[in-house]
Amino acid sequence: MTNSEFNWGIIAPGRIAHNFAKALTVVPNARLYAVASSNRERAQAFSQTYACNRIYDNYQALIDDPNVDAIYIANPHRFHFEWAMRCLLANKPVLCEKPLTVTAKQTQTLIELAKQQNTFLMEAVWTRFLPAWRQVSTWLSEKRIGELNVLRSSFSFKATRDDNDRLFNKDLAGGALLDVGIYNLTMSQFALQREPETILANGLIGKTGVDERTSVILNYNGISSEFTCGLNCTLENQFILYGDKGSITIPTPFWAATQAILRVDGEPECMIELPFRATGFEYQIEEVMHCIARGELQSNIMPWQDSLNTMKTMDAIRAQIGLDYPFV
Incomplete structure (x- = not known):
């Protein structure tokens, strides 16, 4: 991450991801750098709409990209746990769509992993x-x-x-x-x-x-x-x-x-x-970027304990x- 640009990656460019990408355009120093989809044509269309630099046809490749500073996860609920875990294991900060997981046990596992990996994690409750x-x-x-x-x-x-x-x-x-x-x-x-x-x-x-x-x-x-x-x-x-x-x-x-x-x-x-x-997604994006810049692992507005509760x-x-x- 440079002083001037923060590179976001998106996993799964579905309906909700459009709101995220549009919000990035008004956040200072933020840009959509990469998008990953199991459907390459969908990723291509999304990247063209939002002037994205890189497209991937598998999620792990995006996670492994060293130029990605944080990842927004927007696939169906069932898959949040798996892909948030993979991001954390790669020390990639995570903003994951709500619900963070499907069960409290899964959420607790992610929290412990975020602590272990010293990596930022937040549930995307934009409200x-x-x-x-x-x-x-x-x-x-x-x-x-x-x-x-x-x-x-x-x-x-x-x-x-x-x-x-x-x-x-x-x-x-x-x-x-x-x-x-x-x-x-x-x-x-x-x-x-x-x-x-x-x-x-x-x-x-x-x-x-x-x-x-x-x-x-x-x-x-x-x-x-x-x-x-x-x-x-x-x-x-x-x-x-x-x-x-x-x-x-x-x-x-x-x-x-x-x-x-x-x-x-x-x-x-x-x-x-x-x-x-x-x-409206711009406010949670800014919070994530501010937390990461300060070296914080969680937001005090959307803390891990609230997601677990x-x-x-x-x-x-x-x-x-x-x-x-x-x-x-």
């Missing part, structure tokens, strides 16, 4: 780094709505029915919880800074064996976080935090928030509007709703 959510965090720390009592959120949409798509594919760790419910959960943990004490969940398992709707009540020592995630209908998809003095509303889509509304004693007090500079909670939810994956 935590958005300016609107950073303002929400400030309001909470200032006790603007008093003591938190209830969190309510939803992330549910009517997905196009395709049993081979990763959303419905059990072999790829599909389903609503891991794909979208993780946002409800990780942002609850972001607000409350701890694991829930108790978990109550119910879900609808569809014909392909994945959850097409999951509803959860989490108890954080008297504070309740209630959410529904799903693939079979569209809900309000906002996130509301209720305190004893007021509330904070993050309008739909809360996971891609550009607004937040603070109400005190039932009256609107402040509404902030903070649009993205690009796709999220996975432990999702393991418990999956057990309650009868969702298992054959490869773990």
Whole structure:
């Protein structure tokens, strides 16, 4: 890595990777250097769109490229663990799409490996780094709505029915919880800074064996976080935090928030509007680069313990709703 350029590599240039590549264009000193895909034509098309220097038709070749400073992993959930592990073994810093892994045991393994290899690792929960959510965090720390009592959120949409798509594919760790419910959960943990004490969940398992709707009540020592995630209908998809003095509303889509509304004693007090500079992924990219420049192995905004807590909670939810994956 030079003082002037930070070379990113992308593993798996699918839908979400486009948001990452577009965001790189507004991050100072960052560039898309290499992309790897099992489909060379896809890698070629992606590299042409984003002026990428190198393309590879296998992931390991990208990992072995000495000019790659960090790797963004964007393949289906099932494969996150394997390829994050391979990156860490090669001492390549990792930003891996959520969920970091499929189980808490896998996440713990990656954390221990990152420590052993002295190599940066972060789950790519872009929502935590958005300016609107950073303002929400400030309001909470200032006790603007008093003591938190209830969190309510939803992330549910009517997905196009395709049993081979990763959303419905059990072999790829599909389903609503891991794909979208993780946002409800990780942002609850972001607000409350701890694991829930108790978990109550119910879900609808569809014909392909994945959850097409999951509803959860989490108890954080008297504070309740209630959410529904799903693939079979569209809900309000906002996130509301209720305190004893007021509330904070993050309008739909809360996971891609550009607004937040603070109400005190039932009256609107402040509404902030903070649009993205690009796709919104730029803020987590900058965090990774800053952490690596400072020699840090993890981010204090998206620390390893939070990723582990999220996975432990999702393991418990999956057990309650009868969702298992054959490869773990």
